[in-house]
Amino acid sequence: MSEAREAKATCCYCGVGCGVIVQTDGAQVVGVRGDPEHPANFGRLCTKGSTLHLTADPVLQQQARALFPEMRLMRDGRRERASWDAVMDHLVQRFAETISLYGPDSVAFYISGQLLTEDYYVFNKLAKGLIGTNNIDTNSRLCMSSAVAGYKQTLGADAPPACYEDIDHADVIFIAGSNTAYAHPILYRRIEDARKNNPDLKVIVADPRRTDTAREADLFLPILPGTDVALFNGMLHICLWEDLIDVAYIEAHTEGFAELKRTVRDYTPKYVADTCGISEDDLLTAARWFGASKASLSLYCQGLNQSASGTAKNAALINLHLATHQIGKPGAGPFSLTGQPNAMGGREVGGLANLLSAHRDMGNPEHRAEVARLWGVDEVPSKPGKTAVEMFEAIRAGDIKIVWIACTNPAQSLPDQKLVREALKHAELVIVQEAYKTTATVDYADVLLPATTWSEKEGTVTNSERRITRFKPALSKPGEARHDWEIAVEFARRLEIAMENAATIFPYATVEEIWNEHRETTRGRDLDITGLSYAILEEQGPQQWPFPEGATAGRKRLYEDGIFPTASGRAKFVNTVYQPVAEPVDARYPFRLTTGRLRDQWHGMSRSGTVAQLFAHASEPSVALSQTDMERRAIRNGDLVHVTSRRGSQILPAIASDDMRAGQAFIGMHWGEEYVSGRGHEGSGTCGVNALTSPALDPSSKQPELKHAAVKVLKA
Numbered sequence: 001m002s003e004a005r006e007a008k009a010t011c012c013y014c015g016v017g018c019g020v021i022v023q024t025d026g027a028q029v030v031g032v033r034g035d036p037e038h039p040a041n042f043g044r045l046c047t048k049g050s051t052l053h054l055t056a057d058p059v060l061q062q063q064a065r066a067l068f069p070e071m072r073l074m075r076d077g078r079r080e081r082a083s084w085d086a087v088m089d090h091l092v093q094r095f096a097e098t099i100s101l102y103g104p105d106s107v108a109f110y111i112s113g114q115l116l117t118e119d120y121y122v123f124n125k126l127a128k129g130l131i132g133t134n135n136i137d138t139n140s141r142l143c144m145s146s147a148v149a150g151y152k153q154t155l156g157a158d159a160p161p162a163c164y165e166d167i168d169h170a171d172v173i174f175i176a177g178s179n180t181a182y183a184h185p186i187l188y189r190r191i192e193d194a195r196k197n198n199p200d201l202k203v204i205v206a207d208p209r210r211t212d213t214a215r216e217a218d219l220f221l222p223i224l225p226g227t228d229v230a231l232f233n234g235m236l237h238i239c240l241w242e243d244l245i246d247v248a249y250i251e252a253h254t255e256g257f258a259e260l261k262r263t264v265r266d267y268t269p270k271y272v273a274d275t276c277g278i279s280e281d282d283l284l285t286a287a288r289w290f291g292a293s294k295a296s297l298s299l300y301c302q303g304l305n306q307s308a309s310g311t312a313k314n315a316a317l318i319n320l321h322l323a324t325h326q327i328g329k330p331g332a333g334p335f336s337l338t339g340q341p342n343a344m345g346g347r348e349v350g351g352l353a354n355l356l357s358a359h360r361d362m363g364n365p366e367h368r369a370e371v372a373r374l375w376g377v378d379e380v381p382s383k384p385g386k387t388a389v390e391m392f393e394a395i396r397a398g399d400i401k402i403v404w405i406a407c408t409n410p411a412q413s414l415p416d417q418k419l420v421r422e423a424l425k426h427a428e429l430v431i432v433q434e435a436y437k438t439t440a441t442v443d444y445a446d447v448l449l450p451a452t453t454w455s456e457k458e459g460t461v462t463n464s465e466r467r468i469t470r471f472k473p474a475l476s477k478p479g480e481a482r483h484d485w486e487i488a489v490e491f492a493r494r495l496e497i498a499m500e501n502a503a504t505i506f507p508y509a510t511v512e513e514i515w516n517e518h519r520e521t522t523r524g525r526d527l528d529i530t531g532l533s534y535a536i537l538e539e540q541g542p543q544q545w546p547f548p549e550g551a552t553a554g555r556k557r558l559y560e561d562g563i564f565p566t567a568s569g570r571a572k573f574v575n576t577v578y579q580p581v582a583e584p585v586d587a588r589y590p591f592r593l594t595t596g597r598l599r600d601q602w603h604g605m606s607r608s609g610t611v612a613q614l615f616a617h618a619s620e621p622s623v624a625l626s627q628t629d630m631e632r633r634a635i636r637n638g639d640l641v642h643v644t645s646r647r648g649s650q651i652l653p654a655i656a657s658d659d660m661r662a663g664q665a666f667i668g669m670h671w672g673e674e675y676v677s678g679r680g681h682e683g684s685g686t687c688g689v690n691a692l693t694s695p696a697l698d699p700s701s702k703q704p705e706l707k708h709a710a711v712k713v714l715k716a
C-alpha cells in the first residue's frame with residue numbers, strides 16, 4: 001500500500017456505527033470524513049469520529065502501539081521482545097499443561113465489543129468448541145447484557161425491534177437512562193432533525209442528572225438513581241387507569257398480563273412520584289403522552305443496563321410498550337442503544353459466557369447439539385462460564401489460572417478495581433492481546449500480543465439497529481502486529497496439534513471464510529443472514545438482519561406481524577417489581593454517585609486520550625456536586641475532595657453543577673490512575689472511578705451496577 005487511497009470503514013467508537021471514509025497516503029491515515037452513503041449517519045460525524053485520523057498520528061503510534069510480541073517467563077521479570085513462534089509455543093505449552101492438570105475451566109478469555117464479528121466468532125469457537133470451557137466473556141457484559149436478558153425474557157430473542165428511521169416517524173421519544181446527546185451524538189442529531197420536521201414531537205427524558213439531553217427535552221423526569229422500574233410500572237398503572245392500553249393487542253399477541261396488572265395496581269401515582277422523587281403531574285403527563293401517542297419510541301442505554309436490577313428495568317419498559325402496542329409499527333418500539341461499536345456482533349456469535357452462536361441458548365441441549373454439529377466437535381459444554389466480574393473473582397480465588405484478555409482494559413473498566421488488580425496479580429498467566437501497550441492491563445501482562453486496530457482490520461460490525469457493515473483495511477499491519485482472528489486461529493491450530501486432534505476445525509485462510517461459517521450458523525434463526533455475502537455488503541452497502549437466503553433486503557423493523565420468537569409466538573409480560581439500588585446511601589456514605597460518559601471521550605481513553613482537542617470539553621476528571629452540597633461543606637469550585645466508597649477512594653476537584661440534585665455526585669468514567677497522578681494528585685492511590693464502583697450484579701444478566709454507589713465526599 002504505497003499510494004494515496006480511500007477505504008470505507010465504520011467509526012470504532014460507539015454503537016451508532018457511523019460510516020467513515022478513511023484517507024491514507026499509503027503509509028498512514030491522513031484524514032477521515034463521514035460516508036454520505038452510510039445509512040447510520042449519511043455523512044455526519046461527531047467530534048470523536050471526525051478526529052479519528054488524529055489517533056493514527058505516526059508519532060503517537062510509535063509511542064503507544066504494541067508492535068512486537070513480548071513475554072516474560074518469571075512473574076517478577078521484565079517482558080522482553082520475542083518471536084511469534086516462541087510466544088505461541090509457550091502459550092500452547094502452558095494451556096495444555098494447565099488444562100491437563102486442572103481441567104478446561106481453569107482457563108478463561110475476556111474479550112471485547114471492539115472486536116469484529118469474525119474475531120469474536122473464532123475466540124468463541126476456540127473456548128467452547130476446542131478447549132471445552134464456557135469461560136469466555138466480554139466487556140459487553142458491562143454494557144449490554146441486561147438489554148440481552150430483557151429482550152429475551154419479553155420478546156423471545158435478543159433483537160432490537162426498531163431502527164434509526166423510527167426516530168423520523170415517532171410522535172413521542174422517551175429517552176431513559178441515556179445521555180444520547182453525548183453518548184450517541186449522531187443519533188441525537190437525527191432527533192433534533194425530527195423535532196424540526198415535526199413540531200408536535202414530544203421528547204421525554206428520565207435521568208437522575210439534568211444532562212444536555214434532558215435540558216432540551218419537552219419533559220424531564222429527574223428520577224432518583226435506580227427507580228426506573230417504579231417509573232415504568234407507574235406509567236403502566238396510569239395507562240391502565242386511563243384506558244390507554246391496547247386490550248385487543250394484549251389478547252392477540254401476548255401472555256402474562258394478568259399477573260403484571262395485579263402488580264402494577266400498587267404503583268399509584270403518589271407512590272411512584274415519591275419513590276422516584278418527581279412530581280405526580282409530570283408522571284401523569286409522561287404516561288399520557290406515551291400511551292396516547294400514535295407512535296412512541298424508547299431509546300435507552302447504560303442507565304437501565306448497568307444496574308443490579310438492569311434486566312427488570314429493561315423488561316418493565318418493554319412491558320409498557322407491549323401493553324400500549326407501541327411496538328412493531330413505524331416510529332414505535334423499545335430500542336436499546338448499543339454502547340460499543342460491535343457489541344451486537346458479539347451477541348450474534350454467542351460471545352458471552354451464557355450464550356451460544358446465533359442466539360442459541362446454552363441451557364438447551366438441542367441448541368448445544370446444533371452448535372457442536374456446525375463446529376464439527378463432539379459437544380459444547382453445558383455449564384455456563386464465568387461472567388466478567390465472576391471471572392475475576394474466580395481468578396483471584398485461584399480457580400482460573402490463565403486469562404487471555406483481548407482488546408479491552410479490565411484494570412480500568414471493571415468495577416471494584418481492588419478485586420480486579422488482585423486477580424491479575426494472582427493469575428498464573430495473563431495474556432493481553434492489544435493494539436496499545438499503554439493500557440493499565442498491559443502492566444499485568446506476562447505475554448503481550450500486538451494486534452491490529454481501526455483502519456488496519458478487515459471484517460464486519462453490527463450497529464444498534466442490526467445493520468452489518470463490511471470494511472477493508474486502509475493500512476498495512478504495523479510492526480509485527482497481527483489481526484485478532486489470525487492470532488486466535490494460529491493459537492487454536494497449534495493447540496489442536498498438542499491435543500492430537502486429527503483435523504483442524506479452524507481451516508480459515510481468509511476472514512471471509514470465517515464470515516461464511518458464521519453466516520451458516522444463523523440459518524433458520526431469528527437473525528438469519530444466510531442471504532448476506534461479503535459481495536452483497538460491498539455492492540449494496542450495509543444491511544440489517546435478518547437477511548435470509550433469497551432475500552433482497554434486510555428487515556427494518558421486527559414484529560410488525562405481532563408474532564414473536566417465543567414457543568407460543570406471543571410476547572411475554574414479565575412481572576417486574578421495583579428493587580432499590582444494591583448499595584443504598586446511609587449516614588456514613590450519604591451521596592448517590594452516578595457515573596457516565598463525557599461528550600468527547602471514549603471508554604478508558606486508550607484511543608481518544610491521544611487527541612489533544614478532545615480535552616477541550618473536559619480537560620481533567622472531576623466530581624460534580626450540587627451547589628447546595630458545596631456550600632454546606634464549604635467546598636469551593638476546584639477544591640480537591642476525597643470521594644470514598646466502601647471499596648476505595650479517589651481525590652478529585654469538585655465542580656458545582658446545576659445538573660445535580662442535592663445528595664448526588666457524578667464522575668465521568670474515562671480517567672484511570674495514570675491521568676489522575678499525572679495531574680499532580682499524587683497519593684490518591686486510585687484507579688479512576690472504578691475504584692469506587694460496586695461489583696453488585698443483576699441476578700439474570702450478571703451485569704454489574706456501575707451506575708450507582710454510595711459514597712462520602714470530604715474536603716481534602
Ligand code: SF4
Pocket residue numbers: 011012013014015016017018041044045046047048049050183184185186187
Ligand atoms: Fe463515531 Fe458514535 Fe460519533 Fe458516530 S456517533 S461518529 S459512531 S462516536
